[in-house]
Amino acid sequence: MSQETITITINEREYQVDPDQTIMQAADKCGYRIPRLCYHPKLSIEGACRVCIVEVEGARNHVASCACPVADGMKIHTNTKEIRRARRDIVELLLDNHPEDCHTCDRDGNCELQRLAYSMGIRKRHFVGERKHYEKDLSGASVIRDPDKCILCGRCVRMCSEIQGVHCLTQAHRGFSTVVMPAYNMPFAETVCSGCGQCINVCPTASFVEKNHTQELFEKLNDKSIVKVAQFAPSVRAAIGEAFGLEAGRNMEGELVAAMRHLGFDYVFDTQFAADLTIMEEGSEFLERLQGGGPLPMITSCSSAWMKYVEQFYPDMADNISTCKSPMSMAAALFKTYWAEKMNFDPKNILSVATMCCTAKKYEAERPELDVDGMRTTDIVVTTREMAWMIKSAGIDFVNIEPEKPDAPLGLSSGAGAIFGVTGGVMEAAVRTAYELYTGETLIDIELEQIRGFQGVKEAKVTIDGKELRLAVAHGLGNAHKVMEMIREDPDRFHFVEVMGCPGGCIGGGGQPYAAANTIPLDEEALQLRASALYDLDRGKTIRRSHDNPDIQRLYKEFLGRPLSEKSHELLHTHYKKHLPRGIVSPNLKIV
Amino acid sequence: MATTETTGKTTPATDDERLAQLKEYIAETREKENPDSFLIAVLHRCQELYGYLPVEVMDEVADAMEIPTARIWGVATFYHYFNLTPPGQHVISVCLGTACYVRGAGQLLQAIKDELKIDVGEVTEDGLFSLQPARCLGACGLAPVVMIDDKIHGELTPKKMVQLINQFRRQAKK
Numbered sequence: 001m002s003q004e005t006i007t008i009t010i011n012e013r014e015y016q017v018d019p020d021q022t023i024m025q026a027a028d029k030c031g032y033r034i035p036r037l038c039y040h041p042k043l044s045i046e047g048a049c050r051v052c053i054v055e056v057e058g059a060r061n062h063v064a065s066c067a068c069p070v071a072d073g074m075k076i077h078t079n080t081k082e083i084r085r086a087r088r089d090i091v092e093l094l095l096d097n098h099p100e101d102c103h104t105c106d107r108d109g110n111c112e113l114q115r116l117a118y119s120m121g122i123r124k125r126h127f128v129g130e131r132k133h134y135e136k137d138l139s140g141a142s143v144i145r146d147p148d149k150c151i152l153c154g155r156c157v158r159m160c161s162e163i164q165g166v167h168c169l170t171q172a173h174r175g176f177s178t179v180v181m182p183a184y185n186m187p188f189a190e191t192v193c194s195g196c197g198q199c200i201n202v203c204p205t206a207s208f209v210e211k212n213h214t215q216e217l218f219e220k221l222n223d224k225s226i227v228k229v230a231q232f233a234p235s236v237r238a239a240i241g242e243a244f245g246l247e248a249g250r251n252m253e254g255e256l257v258a259a260m261r262h263l264g265f266d267y268v269f270d271t272q273f274a275a276d277l278t279i280m281e282e283g284s285e286f287l288e289r290l291q292g293g294g295p296l297p298m299i300t301s302c303s304s305a306w307m308k309y310v311e312q313f314y315p316d317m318a319d320n321i322s323t324c325k326s327p328m329s330m331a332a333a334l335f336k337t338y339w340a341e342k343m344n345f346d347p348k349n350i351l352s353v354a355t356m357c358c359t360a361k362k363y364e365a366e367r368p369e370l371d372v373d374g375m376r377t378t379d380i381v382v383t384t385r386e387m388a389w390m391i392k393s394a395g396i397d398f399v400n401i402e403p404e405k406p407d408a409p410l411g412l413s414s415g416a417g418a419i420f421g422v423t424g425g426v427m428e429a430a431v432r433t434a435y436e437l438y439t440g441e442t443l444i445d446i447e448l449e450q451i452r453g454f455q456g457v458k459e460a461k462v463t464i465d466g467k468e469l470r471l472a473v474a475h476g477l478g479n480a481h482k483v484m485e486m487i488r489e490d491p492d493r494f495h496f497v498e499v500m501g502c503p504g505g506c507i508g509g510g511g512q513p514y515a516a517a518n519t520i521p522l523d524e525e526a527l528q529l530r531a532s533a534l535y536d537l538d539r540g541k542t543i544r545r546s547h548d549n550p551d552i553q554r555l556y557k558e559f560l561g562r563p564l565s566e567k568s569h570e571l572l573h574t575h576y577k578k579h580l581p582r583g584i585v586s587p588n589l590k591i592v
Numbered sequence: 593m594a595t596t597e598t599t600g601k602t603t604p605a606t607d608d609e610r611l612a613q614l615k616e617y618i619a620e621t622r623e624k625e626n627p628d629s630f631l632i633a634v635l636h637r638c639q640e641l642y643g644y645l646p647v648e649v650m651d652e653v654a655d656a657m658e659i660p661t662a663r664i665w666g667v668a669t670f671y672h673y674f675n676l677t678p679p680g681q682h683v684i685s686v687c688l689g690t691a692c693y694v695r696g697a698g699q700l701l702q703a704i705k706d707e708l709k710i711d712v713g714e715v716t717e718d719g720l721f722s723l724q725p726a727r728c729l730g731a732c733g734l735a736p737v738v739m740i741d742d743k744i745h746g747e748l749t750p751k752k753m754v755q756l757i758n759q760f761r762r763q764a765k766k
Binding site for chain 1 (some may be wrong): 647650660661662663664665666669670
């Protein structure tokens with residue numbers, strides 16, 4: 001051990017602890033979970049909510065345990081009558097300025113404030129005072145903001161700036177009038193918001209939620225006259241179990257397919273198939289760029305939040321972005337062309353629904369440049385959370401349901417398709433295929449350990465046919481920003497860059513189940529377990545390379561011809577361009 | 593009663609000139625240690641030049657200082673000193689300090705509100721006046737006092753106040 005430990009006393013018991021930590025961190029390790037609200041281990045310390053106060057003997061006031069370091073000989077009390085009362089008062093004051101609508105709230109049962117109020121023993125409202133009221137912002141395609149539910153913990157603001165580097169949110173005005181809002185109180189639709197939904201993940205209440213499409217979907221699922229087609233992302237199966245109380249990292253693929261059929265979907269396909277297809281196109285595009293001198297590094301384009309981020313912050317580097325659509329949009333394009341033709345369905349009669357770990361995919365689905373023949377290809381996107389709710393709402397016994405397999409031919413996937421959901425996975429999948437496309441030989445050692453794991457920016461080198469390729473992988477938009485700055489500094493530094501907009505990749509997406517009671521949103525251990533579910537899925541498959549997927553081979557033979565063919569370009573590729581300049585201002589802006 | 597005269601300050605005539613001045617100032621702050629800490633000073637300069645903080649100018653500040661617009665918005669809305677809407681041609685500041693209050697500043701403020709049909713922090717429909725509260729202006733001997741632009745008017749009554757307002761109106765018509 002490099003440091004000497006110190007002695008502290010918590011609730012009359014002595015503990016030897018490391019000196020370089022806060023009271024809260026030390027207490028956590030000693031088995032005392034001090035209540036908390038504004039604290040998040042990945043974010044800077046705000047000390048705003050005061051819920052985590054403790055008594056320290058000799059201190060004048062109660063001490064915020066999240067912000068106060070431990071000291072030798074410190075005598076801490078976490079659960080005295082006085083501190084319980086003070087904490088309860090603080091939560092009661094928060095409740096006083098909070099709507100009394102738990103039973104009709106999106107976060108009912110998942111709300112940190114609700115849990116706190118319960119655990120503090122608050123059984124009635126003591127304080128009655130003025131209550132804030134603002135309009136909800138329903139303008140965004142992905143995220144809805146409801147300031148009335150906000151308790152000003154500031155986690156969203158810190159997430160948006162410190163981790164995601166988007167800086168869309170701020171706490172504006174002061175005192176009682178403080179509101180979390182974008183610059184100039186612009187509607188979300190006009191801001192730099194990338195739609196990543198990480199504000200939702202860290203929000204303790206329902207101040208941020210996704211735009212809900214469950215009612216619309218339930219209605220359409222009852223419509224016998226249309227063909228209801230589902231697809232679901234790799235990460236959904238790795239996380240949805242958590243919404244049903246299962247431990248993180250249980251692969252619920254079969255259960256999910258079965259449940260979706262119960263809900264009324266006529267066909268259930270797997271987005272992982274389209275991930276394989278993406279690899280065929282993206283891998284080929286990369287080799288073409290490498291050989292033909294196209295703009296390098298090539299940067300992946302699967303993450304919708306990342307695409308919006310690029311368009312507004314790095315429009316000058318748009319040519320470096322792969323022209324491949326995301327797997328969701330590739331699959332959706334095929335539903336309404338290849339598959340519709342094959343099945344003899346009128347594409348206009350197909351309802352294409354995607355269940356995604358992502359909130360930004362709702363925005364992506366609305367993008368007109370992804371339309372095929374003037375038709376929107378993905379009609380409805382629901383998040384993992386929304387799907388879990390629908391399954392519960394329909395009374396389906398998800399945990400015990402007999403697992404089923406996805407439909408053919410757009411349902412079979414390789415292991416490479418599965419790992420698409422975790423940071424480094426797209427790169428790993430691409431290398432597996434690009435290697436073989438380039439050298440004609442099969443890559444034996446297909447697990448690229450250097451680009452696995454949750455380090456913010458990962459770099460690796462692979463040699464293909466004597467040529468050394470430099471790769472980079474980033475997850476979370478803040479880390480993506482770092483990679484982009486590296487490329488700006490030295491455009492030749494990398495050949496191929498993978499970016500996923502959310503921490504950990506899609507497994508940490510903004511649409512994933514809320515953290516369970518007493519756990520942390522985006523807890524690294526939970527993310528690790530979700531990632532393992534996908535890596536296990538990969539290892540369990542006999543086909544682990546996208547180009548070995550027989551249904552992919554058939555699709556090219558029957559329909560697309562070859563990767564990057566004219567047909568592929570028409571259906572599976574698009575172009576990204578400058579979208580919104582920084583700090584965009586609407587000409588009709590109203591200042592509040 | 594004295595009328596307000598134009599101040600000695602030279603305000604640049606065109607937006608381009610104002611922006612150039614602002615950018616010059618920001619460029620100076622960029623040379624200093626912790627340039628971000630000059631945000632409030634820059635916003636002050638901005639308000640001196642424009643009379644308020646137009647969003648387009650805050651965008652320019654964001655760009656030049658490399659500070660996200662959202663953070664600038666947070667600062668601009670936090671301090672009451674910063675105006676987010678254009679002020680009236682004449683800014684009426686009613687002193688609500690103790691001495692003025694005791695001598696009837698409350699009634700004075702009400703008279704102004706009634707006459708101009710605006711509330712504190714608002715601008716009249718014709719853009720001629722805006723109304724704001726002030727703390728002690730250091731002229732307690734003349735209480736109650738009102739500052740219009742940068743000139744103090746003392747020993748006011750609601751009636752005198754309305755006359756004063758009318759004087760400005762007549763002047764504006766000329």
